[in-house]
Amino acid sequence: MGREDTSETMSLKARIVQALKSETEKGASDVELATLRLIECAVRDRDVCARGRGVGEGCPDADVRAVLETMVAQREVSAREHDSAGRIEDAIREREEIEVIEKFLPVPLSGAKLNAAVQDIVEDLGASKLKDVGRCMSALKDKFPGMVESGTAGKAVRDALTRS
Template identity: 40%
Template sequence: MDTRTRVNQALKQAMKDKAADRLATLRLINAAIKDREIAARADGEESSIGDEEILAILGKMTKQRKESARAYEEGGRLDLAERELGEIAVIEEFLPQQLSDEEAADAVKAAVAETGAESIRDMGKVMAALKAKYTGQMDFGKAGPMVKDQLCSKGDC
């Protein structure tokens, strides 16, 4: 079952259960997917987007909410931070299992070997390979420095 179908089924269930907070978050997910479809249509691309793009949208939504929750906590607005964390929990239900730090390090090593990367100039190739294979499973903000470290150990930086 694709991600969009899972989101729609969860949306219907949340309506039946009268789970207002969950329903609001699921509607936000649907709105983000539809916004991306509209943007794709405007660019002349195929109107429906695939699971990979939906996972990227969900990953972006999660990252935004983590940043917001941190800002709210620093500002002393724990009620708003708690709401953001609740939304993160709902969004993460639709994301694949995140790789552990060790698994991410192994994935980076494999991607460097697979692409034949030799220097820091090849970082883009390695990141593209990781994104193609691990979208939604890896935090690419953390993966970037790992790739850089891996490539710097091979040559000059």
């Protein structure tokens, strides 16, 4: 499903539709199918809104990624609420839905990959002082959309700048 097909040419919307079709044919679990349908519905709703604003091809992948991130955040809150209320089965279902949604989100850069990306950005921009952190972070987020976590990336950029 999601992360297995990392074809760079396939849009996020197309990957979602393809996953829904293949999981329906395979006879996936109820939670997985229901979550995929919810994802498709949310993306289709966002497409309709985009077309209403005059964007003929619908919403871009960045908007789809934002929808998915919102869905994950909502389910995390719900899972915590279910846990605190003693509804463990509901919390488990929320976490299962999170797993399905996260299959479509890019894996955040971390470790050696993050450090290499930061080093490339620092070299490309010719950054050498801590005042360049903002510029480096902007370039990093532009080059790797949806894959940069601000806290860890900011620390990596500051580390790279203090070493140079």
